Amino acid sequence: MLLVLILVPVYSFIAYSVFEIRQQAKQYALHNASLLVQAAALEQTNLIEFTRQQLFNFAQLPVVRRPAWARLCNRTLAAIRQKNSNYTNMGVINLDGTVRCSALAVQPGLNLADRPYFREALQSRGFVVGGYQIGRISGQPGINLATPVLNAAGEPEGVVFIALNPNLLTQVLFRTVTLPAGTTLFMVNQQGMVLAYEPNPKAWVGKLVPDNPLIRAILANPEKGSLQARGLDGVRRLYVFRRIFSNGPEQVDVSLGLPLRSIYGPADTLLLHAIILMLLLTVLMIALVWINARRLLLGPVEALIEAARRLGKGDLGARTCLPHTPDEFGQLAQSMDDMAEALQRRAEEVERSVQILEEKDRFLTLVGKMAKVGGWEFDPGTLEARWTEEVARIHEMDPRDPISVESGINFYVGDSRARIEAAVKAAIEEAKPYDLELEIVTARGHHRWVRTIGEPSVRNGQVVKVSGSFQDITERRLIEEDIRQLNASLEVKVEERTQELYVANKELEAFSYSVSHDLRAPLRSIDGFSQALLEDYGSLMNEEAMGYLKRVRAATQHMGQLIDDLLVLSRITRADMQREVVDLSALAQEVLDELQRTEPLRCIRLKVEPGLSAQGDAKLIRIALVNLLGNAWKFSSRVPEARIEFGARTGADGRVDFFVRDNGSGFDMAYVDKLFGAFQRLHLASEFPGTGIGLATVARIIHRHGGQVWAEGQVNQGAVFYFTLPGPEGAGWPGHMKGEGT
Amino acid sequence: MNLASQKVILLVEDNPDDEALTLRALQKNNILNEVRVARDGQQALDYFFGPDASANPLPALMLLDLKLPKIDGLSVLQRIRADSRTCLQPVVILTSSREEQDIINGYRLGANSYIRKPVDFSQFMEAIHQLGLYWLVLNEPAPSV
Structure with a gap:
């Protein structure tokens, strides 16, 4: 496909070029032929002019003017004609039409009075150019040029003529100019008579061919022209023609026929070469493509396929090993390698993630084992459930054993059974989470306390999953039980102590009360009666006795103060x-x-x-x-x-x-x-x-x-x-x- | 003092020492009103509500100890305040206790004054002097009903 795309324009260009070259060759040939034909016409004109002068000169010659010198005239003209191959014949015609003298021998009784050039020359008393005709003397085609021989009075005494050989004209031209082989040059008159023909005049000159299409076309054309046609010999040529003579009804056309081969030959050769070259090129390219296809196409494709196959098999290290050139394969290879690279990276990431996950899983399992905690989940639709190893271990089950919601619930006993059933029901139907501490009996019949937390996942208003944690809290429960008992006994103790304290406080209050009442009363008595003694019997006592009594009073009052202060201290403590x-x-x-x-x-x-x-x-x-x-x-x-x-x-x-x-x-x-x-x-x-x-x-x-x-x-x-x-x-x-x- | 002599003082006191000292303090302060002594709560109540109560004049001043045998002083006060005949009786609590609770309860039950017996007899004398002066001389008692 690519090949066609490349070759078609190339071939088109070549075809166009060849066409152009052919056109140019044709133009060039036309131009050249025209020039030649023109040259022929010019030569003709020159010849006629030259001949006119010759005729004029002849007319002055005595041998021509004197009828008596006829024999000498014959010899002279014959000599001239021998030197002038252009002249078919030349001679002098008397007024009666008989031939006075001629370069060629004249048959007896020949009369040329009916010839138009003779009559015209006499009539016009000047130079005339007659039509092309077959000479009666020479028996050859020619064009007769004539001028009258005038006497001193200016009266015509005869007519001198020269018959020009038209073939000579063509002959000279044909031989002086190098023309391609097969070229023809010919002249034809209005009657369709071939006046000259090169290169083979004998075959055609004098023949009447008015019905030949080429001749007909030439005669029909008024001045000049060109056409491509079959010549008289049947060969196709490019014909260029031109009217070189026209005198009344008489006319002469010259035509040059260039064989098409000579015109288009080079171009056709070029075309042929081009075609051959293109074919070679095509073959070469196909060969190259074929060879390269193996190397450039199949090789990379195979490499790509191999790489893809290895990638497909999971060998993410596989690469195309192709150079990342900017062409399609290079890009494809790069894309593939990039993809493989990305895949490998991804795979490595996944590997790492898996490792991390495994590590985390191991860690979680370990932690779960240590904390005796695991996880579980179930589908509310199918009631299918799964649990982690630790949960299975807590149940004293094999972790590989299948498990369902129902079998899970069956482990719960007593009050716990009803509570977990209600909680699971509420979780499924009302998306209610739960956190319960319940009692199970394991597969081996051990009583255990567990804490199970359930969290429903809701999607579109529907509970799609219930998952949660599961923890063995037996030890904690035991400890809690101990603590509870301890607390209970402690509370009892506190109660007892509080009671004791209350009693002690009461006692203290009673004590304080009694202190404030009863300890003071005697002091008051001591002080009071000491005072009474001093007042009533002071006169009976000496100074010393009264001093003692005063000390008694001071001591009692100090004691009273002490009691008051102690009471304050006691009140502060109790208040x-x-x-x-x-x-x-x-x-x-x-x-x-x-x-x-x-x-x-x-x-x-x-x-x-x-x-x-x-x-x-x-x-x-x-x-x-x-x-x-x-x-x-x-x-x-x-x-x-x-x-x-x-x-x-x-x-x-x-x-x-x-x-x-x-x-x-x-x-x-x-x-x-x-x-x-x-x-x-x-x-x-x-x-x-x-x-x-x-x-x-x-x-x-x-x-x-x-x-x-x-x-x-x-x-x-x-x-x-x-x-x-x-x-x-x-x-x-x-x-x-x-x-x-x- | 003629007027004063007609006014009876009721001393409710179980401690004979205190009784003697109180009487001495009254005497020393020239308070010569007749002093009736009740030695426990029951006797105090009998003075007002006992069989011979009608013969007993309503005292111009009642000095009430709180810590008493049989019926304590606050109960006695409560009973006195509860009876329409004795509800206006001037009652001065004269006690050793300076317990806040006693003081509050005393006033709550309608005690007119709360006097703490000082250990120092001189101070006690002063207190009695002022008591007598106030309640027996200065204070105008409610008319008997």
């Missing part, structure tokens, strides 16, 4: 806390104001930082502040320029440390541990009165708020008591509002 935001600054100011009222005359510098607040129980915090500020008040009483300050600083971790600072007697840091213990005192009662319960109370209150309390001090340099409380925003503090001891 329910009311949590609220407490304005510490205001509270401190209030307490200090109260202290100031007890000793209005004491000069002391009091400083309260404004805007301090915290969360806590206002009453308890007040008790703490009363104790702290009271201590400061008390221990700074002997300092001339006493100062008490309540404030706050930013302490560790950004928390707020509140503090109460005084410049009083301070304390030795060695005993700082004892500060907050109940009944611990660092001073003599005679120095500073007190029960040693105040700071224990403070510590108890702060601890109940989840805060901390600590102190720094130096003997005679004052003390600072720090404490922390939950912030007013209630955040950022471990709010152990129910403190220890409750």
